[in-house]
Structure formats: C-alpha cells, structure tokens
Amino acid sequence: MLFFWSVLCIVLLQRISELLLAAKNARWIRASGGYEVGSSHYKYIVVLHITFFISLILEVMYKRELHSLPSWWMVPFTFFVLAQLMRYWCIASLGRHWNTRILILPGAEPLRLGPYRFLRHPNYWVVAIELLTLPVTFLAFTTAIVFTLLNAWILLRIRIPLETQAVYQRQRSK
Template identity: 65%
Template sequence: MAFFWLVMGVVLLQRLGELILANRNARLIRSLGGYEIGSDHYKYIVLLHLLFFLSLIWEVVAGQKVPLLPNGWLFPFTSFVLAQFLRYWCIISLGRHWNTRILVLPGSKPVRRGPYRFLRHPNYLVVGIELLALPLTFQAYATAILFTLLNAWLLLKVRIPMEQQAVYARREP
C-alpha cells in the first residue's frame, strides 16, 4: 500500500505542476491575442480526471486485490512510466502552446515537431495509457475500464473535434 500512496503522491504533484504551467501558458497566449474555444466542455474533462483519481483511490483502498498474474503490476506500471516520457516530450515540443485548454493564437501554425510529427494527438495517447495502466498497476479493474471508455468517448466525440476547429481558426488573421 505504501507504493500506491507514493505513486499517487507523485502523480498528483505532477498534475498540480501541469496545471500551474497550463495557467501560465494560457496567460501568455491570451496576452498575445489568443482566445479559448470549447470552454463549455472543459469542466467535464476536469470532472473526469477528478473522479478518476477518487475512483482509483476508493477501489484500491476498499479492497485488497490479488493480481491476475504474478507480478501483474510490472507491465502496466512500466507502460505508465514510459507514457510520462511521451507526456514531457509533448509538453516540451508544444512549449508555450501546451495547455489543458484549447487556446487559439490567430496566425500561428500547428506544431509539427517532436511527437507531433508522427501523431496528431500524442498527449491524448498518453492520457489513454495512463487511465488504463495506472489502475491496472493496482488491480483497480473497474476504474481502468470505466475511465478509459469515458475518456475515449469525451475525446472522440467532443475534444478532438473542438481541437480540429481550433486548427482551422488559427489560420484566420
């Protein structure tokens, strides 16, 4: 259980740091004439992630789970750790444009460096891996399945279409 709380502490501190960075980047983009689109759905993204952490904590603390396989935590945890490298590659590649919100800076071009040379939405791949791998590390199977599916629906039906709209909005003067 100590390993669980250590990992949760690190991940929650990581998320707090990312929110601070996102707010700093948002202020900068707005000061340059940028604006936000899709703000109506942002609260659902925040709610999904908040409920994910609460569900993960509850499912792990509520039951002493037995892994499906001996050392069954090793593959999902390794996947989670590797996803963090991709996460920071995304953040570094986007620089001041990285954010948890959809911000448009008119006249700017979409970033095509780093992982964005290969994938259109690599950060969402990271989130998908995290929402599946972190719960599987601690045998929180219901959390893994439920939040992976909810996230996929929210991304595919709401968030990614909004981001595509933002890409076209950037081109307008």
C-alpha cells in the first residue's frame, strides 16, 4: 500500500503543478491577445480527472489486494512512466503555449515541435495511456475501463473536434 500512496501523491503533485503552469501560460496567452475556445466542456474534463482519482482510491481500498503487487505490475507501470516522460516532452516542446485549455493565439502557427512532429494530439495519448495503466498497475480494473472509455468519449466527440476547428479557423482567417 505504501507504493500506491507514494505514486498517488507524486501524480497528484504533478497535476497540481501542471495546473499552476497552465494558469501561468493562460495568463501569458491572454495578455498576448489570445482567447479560449470550448470553455464550456472544460468543467467535464476537470470532473473526469477528479472522479478518476477518487474512483482509483476507492477501488484500491475496497479490494485491499495491494499487500503485494501482482508479478506483472511492472508492465503497466512502465507504460505509465513512459507516458509521464512523453507528457513532459509535450510540455517542454510547447513551452508557453502548453495548456490544459484550448487557447488560441492569433497569428501564431501551430507548433510542430517534439512529439507534435510525429503525432497529432500526443498529450491526449498520454492521458489515455495513464488512465488505463495507472489503475491496472494496482488492480483497479473497473476504474481503468470506465475512465478510459469516458475520456475517449469526451476527447473524440468534444475536445479534439473543437481544437481542430479552432486551429483550422485560425489558419483560414490569416
């Protein structure tokens, strides 16, 4: 259980620091004339992530199977750690443009740096991987399935189309 609580605390500290960075970047973008697109769905993303952590904790505590991890725990956990490395590659590549919101800076070209040279929406891939692999590491299979599906639904039906449309309109309006 100590490993679970340690990992959970590290991930929660990561998320808090990322939200602080996103707020700082948002202030810079807005001060530079930028604006937000699709803010109405953002609250659902926040709720999804908060309830993910609550569900993870409740499922792990309910099962109480973590006195010893399964022999294969390193497989999903390795993918989780690799996803964290990819997340920070995304953040470093976008610099001040990285955010948890869809913020458009008029006149700025979409950045094609780091993983963005190879993948569309690599940060969304990171989130998908971690919502699956972190719970599986700790045998929280219900949390893994439910939140992976909910995240995919929000991303595929709402977030990615909004972001793509905002980028397309920005390029078209030049």
